[in-house]
Amino acid sequence: MYSRIIGTGSYLPAKTLTNFDLEKIVDTSDEWIVSRSGIHERHIAADDETTSDLAMHASRRAIEAAGIAPNDIDLIIVATTSPDKTFPSTACILQDKLGITSGGAAFDMQAVCGGFVYALNTADMYIKCGQARTVLVVGAEVLSRMLDWNDRTTCVLFGDGAGAVVLQASETPGILAGKLHSDGRHHALLRADGNIRHGAVAGEPFIKMEGQAVFKFAVTVLSSVVEEVLAGTGMKGSDIDWLVPHQANIRIIEATAKKLGLGMDNVVATVAQHGNTSSASIPLALDTAVRDGRIKPGQTLLLEAIGGGFTWGAVLLRY
Ligand code: ACO
Numbered sequence: 001m002y003s004r005i006i007g008t009g010s011y012l013p014a015k016t017l018t019n020f021d022l023e024k025i026v027d028t029s030d031e032w033i034v035s036r037s038g039i040h041e042r043h044i045a046a047d048d049e050t051t052s053d054l055a056m057h058a059s060r061r062a063i064e065a066a067g068i069a070p071n072d073i074d075l076i077i078v079a080t081t082s083p084d085k086t087f088p089s090t091a092c093i094l095q096d097k098l099g100i101t102s103g104g105a106a107f108d109m110q111a112v113c114g115g116f117v118y119a120l121n122t123a124d125m126y127i128k129c130g131q132a133r134t135v136l137v138v139g140a141e142v143l144s145r146m147l148d149w150n151d152r153t154t155c156v157l158f159g160d161g162a163g164a165v166v167l168q169a170s171e172t173p174g175i176l177a178g179k180l181h182s183d184g185r186h187h188a189l190l191r192a193d194g195n196i197r198h199g200a201v202a203g204e205p206f207i208k209m210e211g212q213a214v215f216k217f218a219v220t221v222l223s224s225v226v227e228e229v230l231a232g233t234g235m236k237g238s239d240i241d242w243l244v245p246h247q248a249n250i251r252i253i254e255a256t257a258k259k260l261g262l263g264m265d266n267v268v269a270t271v272a273q274h275g276n277t278s279s280a281s282i283p284l285a286l287d288t289a290v291r292d293g294r295i296k297p298g299q300t301l302l303l304e305a306i307g308g309g310f311t312w313g314a315v316l317l318r319y
Helices: 018-021 032-037 049-064 090-097 112-128 184-189 211-233 250-260 278-289
Strands: 002-011 015-018 041-043 075-079 107-108 134-142 161-170 174-180 191-192 195-199 200-201 207-209 242-245 300-307 311-318
Touching: 002 049, 002 107, 002 112, 002 174, 002 250, 002 278, 002 311, 015 018, 015 300, 018 032, 018 075, 018 090, 032 250, 041 161, 049 075, 049 090, 049 134, 049 161, 075 090, 090 107, 090 161, 112 134, 112 161, 112 174, 112 278, 112 311, 134 278, 161 278, 174 211, 184 191, 184 211, 200 207, 211 300, 211 311, 242 250, 242 278
Parallel strands: 075 107, 075 134, 242 300
Antiparallel strands: 002 161, 015 041, 134 161, 174 311, 191 207, 195 200, 300 311
């Protein structure tokens, strides 16, 4: 038994914030942001848009592309680090917004930017062990609300958005391999400390990052996890049609592609237009390349991501 992606969808809030807009807010420049990260612009959710709203739009598109009814879904996993509420889960709120009443399970997955790969791998396990047949896997974020707009080292990097896939049990090969890792010793390098105590938020609510340390760690572990996943299947970098990486920084993406022996013609890169949308970045990139015709049925895709924690992982699949 395999699990296969049978539909993808994504959603970006209408408002865009360009590097030139940011030049008016903090001491930065388009030249610095582009040369260090590859980002030109990012989307920012409207004040009344929540993570579950973004997830709902992306999910409806994925469900439509899959040609299924919402009630066919028997598991929803939402990867997010910017949930609507402390509880209930964004996945349960999304289940309601999609009108799903079939009683399937729904839960959130918190692995920061590693979230979508974590969620996809988990969904694959549920299908392979027979606990679910049709799974909606979503990455959705409004990280702009966790940014200190006076901190130029972080506020220029992130954006909002959502992406979704419908994963279904299949006898035809779909997900071929996957591997997840974490190393909590590095939890302080990338974090948002705020937490709720007695009705008030205690601690710094904004994202803090040791950029250079994150960069070095990312390049090292992403290269090793993609090799690990490929080794398990006997495949090589040259067997991959598309690398669909987490979109944090074009230099990290280029380094990972190079290690695999892939040119940028084999990489789906949306970081220039989306910025780092954390757990939403891979399904956003995937849906972009499916809808513009680059990714075709039968092709081999490698998805990889790293996020705060640190968490990291990769999934190899036949689309
Ligand atoms: N505009 C202008 N100058 C800036 C800005 C800015 N927005 N931000 C920092 N600078 C300055 C710094 O103050 C520093 O100045 P100084 O030399 O006078 O001290 C200089 O630019 C260089 O700063 P560095 O931090 O050394 O720049 P670096 O080349 O490392 O690039 C960056 C920074 C883009 C953050 C890079 O380190 C990076 O991409 N790291 C990885 C980030 C990442 O992938 N995060 C996501 C992980 S996934 C998740 O879970 C969220």
